[in-house]
Amino acid sequence: MKVLFIYPNINTQVGFNYGLAFISAMLKKHGHDTKLLNLNEKLRKIPSDEEIVKYVHDYSPGLIGMSVVTPQYPTALRVARLIKKNFSDIPLLIGGVHTTLVPDEVMKESCFDYACTGEGEEAVLALATRIERGEDTSTIDNIWARTNGTVKQNNVRSFVDLSNLPMKDYELFDLQHMIDKEDGWVRLMGSRGCPFRCSYCFNHKIVDRYKNDLSTSDIGYIRRHNLKEVVDEINYLLRTYRGIKTFIFDDDIFTFDKKFLREFCAEYPRLTNVPFVVNGHVRAFDEERAEMLKEGGCSIVKFGLESGSARIRKDVLRRPMSNEEIIRAFNAADKYGLHTSAFVMIGLPYETREDIMATIELLGRIRPGRFRWAIFFPFPRTDAYEMSVKGGYLDFKKMRELENFTEASCLDFGPEHNLFISKLQKTLPWYVNSYSDNSVGNIYSFLTRAIEDMPPERWEEAKDGIISVDGELSQCLNKAGCKHYSFRYNSFTAVRSDWEHAKGE
Ligand code: SF4
Numbered sequence: 362m363k364v365l366f367i368y369p370n371i372n373t374q375v376g377f378n379y380g381l382a383f384i385s386a387m388l389k390k391h392g393h394d395t396k397l398l399n400l401n402e403k404l405r406k407i408p409s410d411e412e413i414v415k416y417v418h419d420y421s422p423g424l425i426g427m428s429v430v431t432p433q434y435p436t437a438l439r440v441a442r443l444i445k446k447n448f449s450d451i452p453l454l455i456g457g458v459h460t461t462l463v464p465d466e467v468m469k470e471s472c473f474d475y476a477c478t479g480e481g482e483e484a485v486l487a488l489a490t491r492i493e494r495g496e497d498t499s500t501i502d503n504i505w506a507r508t509n510g511t512v513k514q515n516n517v518r519s520f521v522d523l524s525n526l527p528m529k530d531y532e533l534f535d536l537q538h539m540i541d542k543e544d545g546w547v548r549l550m551g552s553r554g555c556p557f558r559c560s561y562c563f564n565h566k567i568v569d570r571y572k573n574d575l576s577t578s579d580i581g582y583i584r585r586h587n588l589k590e591v592v593d594e595i596n597y598l599l600r601t602y603r604g605i606k607t608f609i610f611d612d613d614i615f616t617f618d619k620k621f622l623r624e625f626c627a628e629y630p631r632l633t634n635v636p637f638v639v640n641g642h643v644r645a646f647d648e649e650r651a652e653m654l655k656e657g658g659c660s661i662v663k664f665g666l667e668s669g670s671a672r673i674r675k676d677v678l679r680r681p682m683s684n685e686e687i688i689r690a691f692n693a694a695d696k697y698g699l700h701t702s703a704f705v706m707i708g709l710p711y712e713t714r715e716d717i718m719a720t721i722e723l724l725g726r727i728r729p730g731r732f733r734w735a736i737f738f739p740f741p742r743t744d745a746y747e748m749s750v751k752g753g754y755l756d757f758k759k760m761r762e763l764e765n766f767t768e769a770s771c772l773d774f775g776p777e778h779n780l781f782i783s784k785l786q787k788t789l790p791w792y793v794n795s796y797s798d799n800s801v802g803n804i805y806s807f808l809t810r811a812i813e814d815m816p817p818e819r820w821e822e823a824k825d826g827i828i829s830v831d832g833e834l835s836q837c838l839n840k841a842g843c844k845h846y847s848f849r850y851n852s853f854t855a856v857r858s859d860w861e862h863a864k865g866e
Contacts, residue, residue: 372402410443452474553584
């Protein structure tokens, strides 16, 4: 059977969807044919409705599937309605994290015939096979199915054994085009699952759902590919694609399994000298791991800090780590010459201005090589979502309309704090720079005071010019040899100037 996937990833970064790549590989292994309509303006012009209809008509699939996180859902719904209107006989399936969190909400939309909750490799294969054979599709674990006007809600099945899966179908995504567009960055993932239960992350809700449906607490959520599988995949990518400059591992916590880390870092330099990037966790990071990573060829280790306020981390985010642990982890990475990246969020429920200043202060204290920031987005039914609702913060209309986590908040804190968050989103590097010594600190303190004094109308006029002011100022400071952060790559990443120069960027 021909299966068409649609990935509605608009107004955001180029993305790679691991779920679709695995499902496609599984389908192809069992004789099906797959194709992807990847909607992302950075890769290709977004097709018009007529072009989408023609695309579907020309391929003529027996099943259409989409995979979405919450901000992608509005586009998915619009495209799904368009397709259903024109091809009422083609079954339409939706999956991904959003669907797993709120399958009942999704299935209220009559355009969707099936919803995949949880992992899709085995479930979508079973669905495609049964549709092709004309068999009953209402009893497939993980798949909610609309039959005769009612929705059959099936339980989840056990997690897949990663070693039984074929390698991801990179071709589905036209990976060479993505590599060319992404300056040589290629994404990989060697494991699934995370031992933590942060309130804003969907992991804890997925775990609860599986525990409930499988009636056991031993659900085997955390799994990893063995070293040979990871090595084979890297070799395949190096053999098949040109221009790879960096591998980026999207494993939730790459540094968690110390034994694997040791084996991987010993093996990697025998494969290639292409640098790699990993996610660490300050509670799973020390000097020993930093040394392994450095010797293995790691260039950047990323840490999610989320907030510099211990109160917010503990009470709102349920993210157990102290500022001392954070500082220790960054010192360990610095000692072995690893470039560090910190990730923070602003606009959290119950967050005060003092809490935000604590985040800025922490960034000023640890001085990561780069930092990225997002505006808090509450994934439906997570604990942080419930907190946002309970605190009266959530603007449901805005939430439905948001397409990414970087430009605006769907929480309402009142006009004054909303304005502060809007200003901060555009100028966070300036605030962090104001914690620098001497003249650099003074320049940026002056600028942030001027920004804070701006009334809303003046800010509306000024905000789109911030990045160009930042660029000009950064050039002057570079000439004067003054270290500072400035915007790099996009409007939510800042890189420390001495690292940029060291790398010749
Ligand atoms: S550590 Fe990261 S992946 Fe794990 S639960 Fe927290 S946010 Fe999710």
